[in-house]
Every structure is written in C-alpha cells, then in structure tokens.
Amino acid sequence: MKAKVFVSLKTSVLDPQGKTIHNSLRTLGYSSVQDVRQGKFFLIDLGSGLSRDAAQQEVEKMARSVLTNPVIEEFSYVLE
Amino acid sequence: MKFGVINFPGSNCEHDVYHMVSKVLGEPVQFIWHQSGSLADCDAIVVPGGFAYGDYLRTGAIARFSPVMESVRKFAAGGGLVIGICNGFQILLEAGLLPGAMLKNKGLKYVCQFLHIRVESDQTPYTSSLRKGEILYIPIGHMEGNYFADSRTLQELEANGQVIFRYCTVVGEITEASNPNGSLHNIAGICNAGRNVLGMMPHPERASEPLLGSDDGIRIFESMVRSFVHS
Numbered sequence: 001m002k003a004k005v006f007v008s009l010k011t012s013v014l015d016p017q018g019k020t021i022h023n024s025l026r027t028l029g030y031s032s033v034q035d036v037r038q039g040k041f042f043l044i045d046l047g048s049g050l051s052r053d054a055a056q057q058e059v060e061k062m063a064r065s066v067l068t069n070p071v072i073e074e075f076s077y078v079l080e
Numbered sequence: 081m082k083f084g085v086i087n088f089p090g091s092n093c094e095h096d097v098y099h100m101v102s103k104v105l106g107e108p109v110q111f112i113w114h115q116s117g118s119l120a121d122c123d124a125i126v127v128p129g130g131f132a133y134g135d136y137l138r139t140g141a142i143a144r145f146s147p148v149m150e151s152v153r154k155f156a157a158g159g160g161l162v163i164g165i166c167n168g169f170q171i172l173l174e175a176g177l178l179p180g181a182m183l184k185n186k187g188l189k190y191v192c193q194f195l196h197i198r199v200e201s202d203q204t205p206y207t208s209s210l211r212k213g214e215i216l217y218i219p220i221g222h223m224e225g226n227y228f229a230d231s232r233t234l235q236e237l238e239a240n241g242q243v244i245f246r247y248c249t250v251v252g253e254i255t256e257a258s259n260p261n262g263s264l265h266n267i268a269g270i271c272n273a274g275r276n277v278l279g280m281m282p283h284p285e286r287a288s289e290p291l292l293g294s295d296d297g298i299r300i301f302e303s304m305v306r307s308f309v310h311s
Binding site for chain 2: 009012013014016017020066067069071072
C-alpha cells in the first residue's frame with residue numbers, strides 16, 4: 001500500500017511562496033486563479049503487511065510527529 | 081563553567097562558538113557529537129547554527145530526533161542552561177523546548193547582515209549582565225527566521241516576559257522597517273517559562289570581539305557565566 005501525503009501551511013499562516021506563485025500566474029494571464037498555497041508531497045511505500053485501518057493510523061501518526069510541524073502546517077492523505 | 085557545543089551533521093557555527101568560549105570568554109568547552117547519549121557533565125549547552133541535516137524536511141525537524149536531544153531535553157527539564165543560536169533556535173522549537181515555529185523570511189530571501197536588537201528582559205541567565213532596553217549590535221544570517229506562534233502562545237510569551245530580544249532601529253524603536261524577516265512582534269529571541277532555555281536568531285558568537293565589528297554578543301555568554309557562578 002502506498003500513502004500520498006500532502007502537507008501545506010495552515011490557512012491561518014501567511015504563505016509568501018504561494019502568494020508569489022499566485023502573482024506570477026496572474027501576470028502570465030491565468031486570471032481564473034484565486035489563490036495558491038504551496039506545500040510538500042510525500043509518497044510513502046508501506047509495503048503489503050498493513051490493513052487499511054492500520055495504514056491510516058500509521059500515516060496519521062507519522063504526519064503529526066514528523067512530516068508536519070503542527071504549529072504551522074496541516075496535512076491530508078490518500079491511500080492507494 | 082564548562083560549555084558543551086552540540087555538533088550535528090551540517091552544523092557550521094560550532095567552531096565559532098568553541099573559539100568564543102575558549103579564547104574570548106576563557107571557559108572550558110568541548111564538542112558533543114549528536115549521537116552521544118551524554119552531555120559530558122557540561123554546565124551549559126549550546127546548540128549552534130548551521131544547517132543540521134541539510135535543513136531537510138524543515139529546519140531542525142530531523143535534528144530533534146538525534147540521540148543527544150533526549151539528554152538535552154532532560155538537562156533543560158532539570159533547569160540546565162541551553163542556548164540555541166539560529167539553526168539551534170530552530171532545533172529547539174522543533175524539539176518543543178521552546179514554543180512556536182519558524183517560517184521562511186517574509187521577503188523569501190536569505191538575510192545576512194548586522195542589525196540591532198533590544199534587550200527586553202534582564203531576568204534571564206543570558207541577559208543578567210545586560211540592562212533592559214539596552215541595544216545590541218549583532219549579525220543575523222538565515223532564511224527561516226520569521227517567528228510564528230498562535231495568538232494565545234504569543235500573548236503568553238508577552239505576559240510572562242519571555243520575549244528576550246526584539247529587532248529594533250539603532251535607537252531601539254520597534255518598527256516594521258527594522259524587522260528583517262517578518263517575525264511576529266519583531267521577535268529575535270525568546271526563553272521558555274523556566275527561563276533556562278533561550279533561542280535567538282542573531283549570532284552572538286559572530287559579534288564577540290571588536291575585530292568582528294562588535295563584541296556585544298559576548299555579553300550574553302558573560303551573563304551565563306555570572307549567573308552560573310551566582311547560582
């Protein structure tokens with residue numbers, strides 16, 4: 001099973017990189033773009049030994065303790 | 081007073097700190113490798129600047145899992161003096177020894193310059209030889225020094241007098257223009273509730289001799305020695 005984990009700054013935290021990218025996209029004519037948040041993407045191979053529930057627990061634990069700093073970041077993930 | 085300087089793969093200010101403590105301050109000092117489980121009976125621990133673990137994932141995010149950090153955590157919990165400088169500050173934040181987190185500088189650029197910081201409290205072992213309101217001339221060099229904490233944490237820091245240094249103008253005014261990185265409340269350094277753990281983005285070791293352009297930084301370490309002797 002593989003986990004795709006997406007990490008980004010919380011919406012309450014200013015994301016200057018996202019803002020800069022947003023401005024660039026608007027400058028290039030992508031006028032439909034309303035907002036951009038930049039983040040990180042992790043592709044984690046969990047092997048084949050875990051149940052879906054166990055994998056969920058494992059991923060959430062990893063995301064909270066290592067992949068994010070909960071003071072400034074949030075995460076979402078999908079299992080495949 | 082024996083100082084220990086933690087050395088992570090990617091640290092790059094440990095020799096500057098070592099030089100300052102041994103040659104300028106005249107106190108015993110030794111390096112402590114990050115894999116070490118012991119702090120070698122040191123009386124104070126310096127977590128120096130640099131790019132521990134290449135700043136991979138987030139600044140300080142990997143370093144906080146180094147074996148030595150468990151000893152540092154215990155040492156701090158027992159009231160031991162721990163000072164984190166620049167990347168060392170970032171590591172202490174990630175390790176939960178200080179509240180808050182660092183964001184990328186507001187201007188998205190690495191900022192390397194001398195600037196002024198105002199001493200906000202002399203009630204710490206790190207500022208006991210300084211006066212509240214005093215201005216230090218000291219350099220910074222970082223990409224992630226934009227201090228962030230949620231509003232409740234920030235309120236607590238302010239209410240408890242845990243903000244120890246703020247970026248300021250040459251005459252000590254706290255202005256947006258004197259803030260090099262977008263840090264909340266112009267915060268350049270904070271301490272924990274116990275006041276024995278300090279994190280600061282400016283580099284006192286880079287301003288520890290007149291030859292370097294300023295020797296204001298050595299006074300933070302002189303304060304530590306003075307506090308230690310008095311305790």
